[in-house]
Amino acid sequence: MAKPTYILGIESSCDDTSAAVIANGKMLSNVVATQKIHEQYGGVVPELASRAHQQNIVPVVHQALVQANIEKKDLSAIAFTSGPGLMGSLLVGTSFAKSLAMGLNIPLIDVHHMRAHILAHFIDVEGQKPPEFPFIALTISGGHTQLVLVHDYFDMELLGETIDDAVGECFDKSGKILGLPYPGGPLFDKLAQQGNPKAFPFPKPKVGPYEFSFSGLKTAVLYFVQKNTAQNPNFIEENIKDICASVQFTIVDYIMDKIKNAVRDTGVNRVAIGGGVSANSSIRQAMVDAKTDLGWDTFIPPFQFCTDNAGMIAMVGQLKYERENFAGYELHAKARMPFTRPAEI
Structure with missing residues (x-):
């Protein structure tokens, strides 16, 4: 053996x-x-x-x-x-x-x-199957938001990414505006589950079909809170669940729009999510719904492999x-690594 x-x-x-x-x-x-x-x-x-x-x-x-x-x-x-x-x-x-x-x-x-x-997604987890190639991957975290067409383990094509802030930063900064402790994402999600997602409308940024932008939404939340607290100092306390639900609904709906564009244009309906924000309950539910409503084959990682x-x-x-693909000792860490194709992983 x-x-x-x-x-x-x-x-x-x-x-x-x-x-x-x-x-x-x-x-x-x-x-x-x-x-x-x-x-x-x-x-x-x-x-x-x-x-x-x-x-x-x-x-x-x-x-x-x-x-x-x-x-x-x-x-x-x-x-x-x-x-x-x-x-x-x-x-x-x-x-x-x-x-x-x-x-x-x-x-x-x-x-x-x-x-x-x-x-x-390829870690051997009981009861879960890995996606077949090709598939679309959405990686969402505090520092990154990327939409990728995965042709193979070693062949990934970047379709689009955020042009400014990452989605995780948007959750954290919006949470900070509302007085939530850092990191704001998990508590933001918890409060959102108890609120009305249609209570307050927020704008969805308009950029390319696969690109993301969250700085404008973050600013919209700031101005919205400033305007309403000026009229009612207790506005946040009285409406925090609905605010969180409304902001989260906007973010998730915006993200799903981008994935739908990618599925439509590539013809690939296998979709996998990853990164810390993929632990968000609304995003996970949206992926479950897409499997039923849109016929996608969706893949959601266990929580321990999200963050x-x-x-x-x-x-x-x-x-x-x-594949005996090893590194030499002369290799250096890099704070920025362009997502180019083809590229080493």
């Missing part, structure tokens, strides 16, 4: 330190350490994030190995996020991965963070390991 291939994945692109072990597509561990320090600042502070990564990375990797019930010597390769992301945070994961791979004399594998969100996690990094690591 062949020895299992154990891939250690390391993710440190923003404010979550994560390590995971995958064996032949099966996730054995996926440990995430979330940094709470940023809550008091209302957003991620890059310098604090990189320092926290330095504190967390050793215990997180250790815990991932313990949960997987293996030792360092059992590892076949180490995969790590090389970008895009916060430079200081990326450097911590990159340096650690290089050092460990060199010490163990095993291959090093670099992974594109956003492509990993898409390929998280930044090393499981998706390890998954890509396995795909590249099978």
